[in-house]
Amino acid sequence: MSTVKRPYQGEQKGPAVTESRLAVALMLADLRAGLLLDGAFERRTQPLDARDRRWVQELVWGMLRTRGRLDAILAERVRGGIAKIDVDLADLLRVGAYQLLNMGSVPPYAAIGQTVQLAKQRHGIGASKLANAVLRRIDRERDTIEPPVPADTLEALAQQHSHPRWVVQRWSERWGLEETRALLDANNAPANIVVRPYGVVREQLEAMLHGSGVETHDVPRVPDSLRLGSGVALTELGAFKQGALYVQDPAATLVVQYANIPEGSVVADLCAAPGSKALELTRRASLVLAADRNMARVDKMMQGFGRLDAEKLQVIVADALHPAITPVDVVLVDVPCTGTGTFRRHPDARWRLQVSDFAVLGALQKKILRAAATVVKPGGLLVYSTCSLELEENDDQIRSFLAEYPEFTLEAPSPGVVADDVLDNGCLRVLPHHHGFDGAFAARMRRAA
Numbered sequence: 001m002s003t004v005k006r007p008y009q010g011e012q013k014g015p016a017v018t019e020s021r022l023a024v025a026l027m028l029a030d031l032r033a034g035l036l037l038d039g040a041f042e043r044r045t046q047p048l049d050a051r052d053r054r055w056v057q058e059l060v061w062g063m064l065r066t067r068g069r070l071d072a073i074l075a076e077r078v079r080g081g082i083a084k085i086d087v088d089l090a091d092l093l094r095v096g097a098y099q100l101l102n103m104g105s106v107p108p109y110a111a112i113g114q115t116v117q118l119a120k121q122r123h124g125i126g127a128s129k130l131a132n133a134v135l136r137r138i139d140r141e142r143d144t145i146e147p148p149v150p151a152d153t154l155e156a157l158a159q160q161h162s163h164p165r166w167v168v169q170r171w172s173e174r175w176g177l178e179e180t181r182a183l184l185d186a187n188n189a190p191a192n193i194v195v196r197p198y199g200v201v202r203e204q205l206e207a208m209l210h211g212s213g214v215e216t217h218d219v220p221r222v223p224d225s226l227r228l229g230s231g232v233a234l235t236e237l238g239a240f241k242q243g244a245l246y247v248q249d250p251a252a253t254l255v256v257q258y259a260n261i262p263e264g265s266v267v268a269d270l271c272a273a274p275g276s277k278a279l280e281l282t283r284r285a286s287l288v289l290a291a292d293r294n295m296a297r298v299d300k301m302m303q304g305f306g307r308l309d310a311e312k313l314q315v316i317v318a319d320a321l322h323p324a325i326t327p328v329d330v331v332l333v334d335v336p337c338t339g340t341g342t343f344r345r346h347p348d349a350r351w352r353l354q355v356s357d358f359a360v361l362g363a364l365q366k367k368i369l370r371a372a373a374t375v376v377k378p379g380g381l382l383v384y385s386t387c388s389l390e391l392e393e394n395d396d397q398i399r400s401f402l403a404e405y406p407e408f409t410l411e412a413p414s415p416g417v418v419a420d421d422v423l424d425n426g427c428l429r430v431l432p433h434h435h436g437f438d439g440a441f442a443a444r445m446r447r448a449a
Contacts, residue, residue: 017121020052021095021114025122027060028091037064037348050233063098064347065188068162070094072147073101077134089127092118096135101142108139157181161188163350167340174391179433186432187343187350193228194219195245196253198279198308202226208239221419221435222250222257243308248276251341251387251430251440255334256280258428258442259383260413265329270320270372273297275304277334282312289325291318320368327377335365337388341439344432358392365393369401373408379449382408385442389431394441398427402445411446 023044030040041060045053063070074082074093082090096115099106112135120128138145150156154172158165161184171180197205202224209216214237215229225248228234239245256277261267264286269278272290274297281288290305290313292298302315318324320333338357343350369384376382384401386393402408412426422430428442 017114017117019048020056021118023048023052023056024060024095025088025092025118027056028095029088031348032087032091037061037346050236054231054233059095059098059103061190061347062102063095064351065344066098066102066162067094067351068159069147070097070101070162072159073097073138073145074134076147077137078130085130086123086127089119089123089131092122093131093134096131097138100135100139101145112136112139153177157184161185163187163343164353166355167350167353171389182433183431186436187347189344191249191345191438193232193234193247194222194225194250195228195234196225196248196276196280198244198246198310200244205239205244208242208244209237212237212239219250221422222253225250225253241307246276246279246304246308248280249345249438251435251438252276253280254418254422254428254430254437255383255385255440255442258413258418258422259330259332259381259444260417261285261330261381267330267332268323268325268328268375269332269334270318270323271334271336271368272315273301275301277332278313279305279308279310281330281332282310285312285330288313289328290315291320291323291325293317293319321371323371323375325375327375328380329377330381330383331372331376332383332385333368333372334385334387335368335393337361337365337386337393338390339387340389341387341430341432341441345438358390362392362397365397366400369397370405373401373405373447376447378447380447381411382445382447383442384445385428385440387438387440389439389441394429394443395427398443398445407448408445409448411444413444 026044027040030043031037041057045056048056071082074097078085092115096111099111100108112132115135116128116132119131147159150159154169155165158168163184168180171183206216206226214232217227219225219227234240261281261284263284265284266287267281267285268289268291269281270291272278273292275290278288278290290301295317298315298317305313305315338353338361339346339349373382384398388394402410410426412423418428422428422435428440430437430440432439
């Protein structure tokens with residue numbers, strides 16, 4: 001089945017499609033083509049103003065967080081089921097239904113009319129009639145609408161919380177139903193914007209933000225970070241333009257704090273993009289080599305570091321599988337992973353994930369970790385981290401590595417470096433439903449002198 005049919009070329013009647021909704025349709029096509037959500041958003045919303053960008057983000061992220069429930073609602077109202085229609089049209093129905101059911105600021109006539117017009121432009125008159133009938137029925141029934149609850153407990157959880165059933169089963173076997181339900185809830189809560197001061201102390205940054213009318217809040221376990229109030233156009237803030245802050249989820253900050261590198265260290269961050277951990281490392285390091293093998297990601301890192309006038313940073317193009325550097329004091333490998341700890345921030349990831357990814361990424365993680373070990377000085381530190389919750393990508397990788405490389409030993413940081421409740425047998429383990437942050441894992445390993 002094709003992703004997008006040839007646009008309908010007949011007479012166009014009805015309201016013109018807004019730039020915001022056209023951007024949404026193009027973003028969803030990008031996602032189906034394999035682009036990641038953040039990249040698709042940046043690509044398609046560049047011409048929009050800050051208010052429209054926030055609206056697009058609310059709609060697309062919200063639809064993806066509720067897609068399972070929306071599909072159950074649509075399945076009852078599309079003859080033959082939603083799986084039988086074109087995938088692009090299915091996405092248009094999802095965003096139309098989400099506006100009707102979840103976005104009170106959108107008048108029903110706009111949600112329906114705009115979706116119908118998009119369906120007509122992209123698929124023809126028949127698709128527009130289907131969209132019109134389905135969405136008008138949803139609008140009529142919105143006060144009582146509730147999809148049938150599956151008899152299977154895991155299927156019901158998957159539908160209610162909009163996660164693939166196999167993911168729900170996997171987590172319930174590990175944690176049990178109640179804890180899994182809490183994790184699913186956490187994944188569907190919008191992620192906060194949390195910033196770190198750069199070149200200023202926290203109090204100065206807080207004053208700058210308050211001067212711009214931005215509400216700030218303390219962040220548990222990470223005292224220097226500030227959580228921003230909702231609806232902030234971050235890139236429009238003076239503090240952002242002046243390079244006084246960068247965005248970093250507390251889980252990423254905790255990874256660097258857990259690493260607890262010695263003052264004055266030379267550090268190689270071998271999988272550095274997008275670069276916030278490398279920035280955090282400069283607080284104690286004398287030099288950080290921020291490496292990535294992808295030139296586009298390196299360029300983006302350099303732009304970000306340039307805005308901050310970052311010192312003690314050297315950006316290089318390098319493959320973590322073949323790190324062409326001399327041994328250094330500390331090596332950090334934040335390896336590519338399934339990202340199951342970041343489903344709240346990247347809701348597209350839950351629908352993109354496949355069972356086979358664990359084997360493919362696990363093999364890559366193993367190779368990167370062993371390559372990184374070769375450029376750690378005797379007596380130095382090797383820090384492995386992921387944003388995954390999965391044992392295969394975390395504990396199992398460390399257990400296998402330590403068995404194969406006896407010159408390395410797991411070494412927890414000194415007491416008080418990070419909160420006790422994020423430590424687990426010497427490793428860092430951050431869980432969204434326990435700590436309110438993205439999920440993260442890290443292991444700190446010392447090479448024998």
